Amino acid sequence: MEKRVRFKSAWLPWLLIAPQMVVVLVFFFWPAGQALYQSVLTEDAFGGSVQFVGMENFDRLFGDASYLTSFKTTAFFSILVASSGLSISLLLAVMANRVARGAGLYKTLLIWPYAVAPVVAGVLWLFMFASPMGVVAYFLRSIGFDWNHLLNGNHAMALIVMASVWKQISYNFLFFLAGLQSIPKSLIEAAAIDGASPWHRFWTIVFPLLSPTTFFLLVINVVYAFFDTFAIIDATTHGGPGKETAILVYKVYYDGFKALDMGGSAAQSVILMVIVVALTVVQFRFVEKKVQY
Amino acid sequence: MIERRPGLDILSHVILLIGVSIVAFPLYLTFVASTQTAEQISRSIPMSMMPGNNFFESYRLALFGGETSLGGKIPAVWPMMQTSLISALVISIGKIAISLLSAFALVYFRFPFRNLFFWMIFITLMLPVEVRISPTYEVVANLGLLNTYAGLTVPLIASATATFLLRQFFLTVPDELVEAARMDGAGPMRFFKDILLPLSATNIAALFVIQFIYGWNQYLWPLLVTTNEDMYPVVMGIKRMLAGEAYTEWNVVMATAILAMLPPALVVILMQKWFVKGLVDTEK
Numbered sequence: 001m002e003k004r005v006r007f008k009s010a011w012l013p014w015l016l017i018a019p020q021m022v023v024v025l026v027f028f029f030w031p032a033g034q035a036l037y038q039s040v041l042t043e044d045a046f047g048g049s050v051q052f053v054g055m056e057n058f059d060r061l062f063g064d065a066s067y068l069t070s071f072k073t074t075a076f077f078s079i080l081v082a083s084s085g086l087s088i089s090l091l092l093a094v095m096a097n098r099v100a101r102g103a104g105l106y107k108t109l110l111i112w113p114y115a116v117a118p119v120v121a122g123v124l125w126l127f128m129f130a131s132p133m134g135v136v137a138y139f140l141r142s143i144g145f146d147w148n149h150l151l152n153g154n155h156a157m158a159l160i161v162m163a164s165v166w167k168q169i170s171y172n173f174l175f176f177l178a179g180l181q182s183i184p185k186s187l188i189e190a191a192a193i194d195g196a197s198p199w200h201r202f203w204t205i206v207f208p209l210l211s212p213t214t215f216f217l218l219v220i221n222v223v224y225a226f227f228d229t230f231a232i233i234d235a236t237t238h239g240g241p242g243k244e245t246a247i248l249v250y251k252v253y254y255d256g257f258k259a260l261d262m263g264g265s266a267a268q269s270v271i272l273m274v275i276v277v278a279l280t281v282v283q284f285r286f287v288e289k290k291v292q293y
Numbered sequence: 294m295i296e297r298r299p300g301l302d303i304l305s306h307v308i309l310l311i312g313v314s315i316v317a318f319p320l321y322l323t324f325v326a327s328t329q330t331a332e333q334i335s336r337s338i339p340m341s342m343m344p345g346n347n348f349f350e351s352y353r354l355a356l357f358g359g360e361t362s363l364g365g366k367i368p369a370v371w372p373m374m375q376t377s378l379i380s381a382l383v384i385s386i387g388k389i390a391i392s393l394l395s396a397f398a399l400v401y402f403r404f405p406f407r408n409l410f411f412w413m414i415f416i417t418l419m420l421p422v423e424v425r426i427s428p429t430y431e432v433v434a435n436l437g438l439l440n441t442y443a444g445l446t447v448p449l450i451a452s453a454t455a456t457f458l459l460r461q462f463f464l465t466v467p468d469e470l471v472e473a474a475r476m477d478g479a480g481p482m483r484f485f486k487d488i489l490l491p492l493s494a495t496n497i498a499a500l501f502v503i504q505f506i507y508g509w510n511q512y513l514w515p516l517l518v519t520t521n522e523d524m525y526p527v528v529m530g531i532k533r534m535l536a537g538e539a540y541t542e543w544n545v546v547m548a549t550a551i552l553a554m555l556p557p558a559l560v561v562i563l564m565q566k567w568f569v570k571g572l573v574d575t576e577k
Contacts, residue, residue, distance in 0.1 A: 003464070005471040006403055007481040013402035017410055020395035020456065026436075027448040028417050031428035038428065092312045095305040102306070108562060109313045114572075115557035117510035117528040120550050123535065124319040127326065127543065135322060138339035169316065174569060192296055227421050231512040235532055256427040257517065265427045273425070280418075 032273070038266035057267035066243055067251070067268075074247040077161065078225035085165040085221055086214065089172030094202065096173075097180040107177070114170040118228055122235030125163035149237065153244030156237045160245055163236065164229045172217050179213035180206065219283040223276065248272060320554075327351050327548040334543045347544060355548035367534070367542065370527055370549050376445075377509055377526040378556070383446040384508030385501050392455035392500075393493070397485055399456075400463040401471070414453045430517050440521040449507075449514060455500050458574050462496050463489065499571030502564050506557045527553045 042053050061067045096106050113121070128136040129149060137147040149155040183206060191201045230249045233239060239246030239254065246254065252272065256265030322342075326334055329345035358369030398404075399411055429448055438444030466489065474484045515526050525533070531549045535541055561568050 003400055003468060003471075005468045005475075007401050007471075007484070009402065009481060010404075012481060013398040013404045013407075016394040016398035016402075019391040020414060020453075021410060023391065023447060023451045024414060024417055024453075027429060027432065027451040028425075029413070031425050031432050034428035034431060035425055088312070092309060095308045095312075098305045099302065099309065102309075106309050106313060108565065110316055111565070111568075112558050112561055113316060114568075115506055115510075115561040116554050117512060117557075119512045119528050119532050120553050121319075123531060123546065123550055124323055126535075127547065128319060128322060133334050133338060133340040133543070135339045135342070166316065166319070171572070174572060178573060198298070198301060231528075231532075234512075234516075235535065253426060253513065262427060269425055269427060276421070
């Protein structure tokens, strides 16, 4: 889409666009170039000697069992966050769309976690499960379930999944609710007159019509689980026990800033960039095609 | 309502109430913990679920810092909240300001390399700061911006969500307005100031809410570029309280958590309409 009517000026548009281009060039293209450049170098921790090593950093990464494990951890974590987050929010949105009274209040009470910083969400959930005073951990122990996220990798994973889902519910809920409200009432009324039960109506009419929203949210949730959950992990498990909750972003940070392996960290950054670009392309491809009902 | 099904209505309310309580439970627990003393929290197993009487002491300690009854030192949160507020405002206002100008240029002018610029900005949408932390850190360090507000905020202004939202909106503004303005002898900047800006008011409000929360909640980036305690934002301060001492003063940590949550939560709840609009618009 283009404007028919425009202003004419030889210098004004350049001046207007300059601030954004400066920021984008300095803090985006320069670092992205740096990442590409560094990913083919090795450097000792004190920045003394730099050597060109070609694809060695990448070879080293893919030969590194802990990096491949981190990939698996990330995939597992994202699937858990996306699937449980989406199903819980969809359930709540369908219910909120149904009730005649109080829908606005429910909405207000469900959306505030969006405002909570991921690191604060991590602290909140850690507090419920920490020993000895953690209320939920105590409850679990009292029914014979020995909760210990410091030693048990599955428990640690469950903890970060719960905290991440909790924070993301509000976002998913709002989009599902908007999607549900845009479905024409007449379709559902027609099905009801034909005698379809609410359950049947949901699966044959509502859910298929909601699929563009669901798909969009799926991509958003995977991106969220990949990148925005760093703070949750840093506040709760520190990637542990062992490396069992060290997702890719945590590893980039850890290798670059704690282990001071800048070349390796840059190579990981490059791989992450490729993943995000791929996800975005997938999103545009499918959303563009399927968004028309 | 399509048909009356009282049973289903009750079920819906029950499910929603369960959902709301699960979502609210961590907040309640945090508030309760912030009103107790550190001993009360750690001695009783599990901790009491009823508010204690240490409310003022916990919040005083959290806000202004000082020695605790156990001899630990608590850093003051008040200056951190100021840092957070300043950076959140700079990020949100800065983003909106540069985006308004560049979207205006992209939509209302034709100039060489316009498409190239468009795509260069578009690409930045894809890469969040998390994936390019170490190289961006080096750039900021080279520019000598560590421990400054500029280093804390400007790299986060680089994303292009706002530019795209405003561009989409400008494209829907009727051409007749431009023609009318030109006929009355208004130049581009006059048109921008007197017609386009007032029309964009709701979009700007919506963007502001989203970007303010984004700025307030930044964690990884401040973690890298600030080493000076004076420049810590509050979400980072809270994490340091956990790690700093072997013995965590949970009541103060929880009071800090409440303080860190309050400003963005208030923005979301009080500006709910704009928040929802902003969220839906920035992503679609």
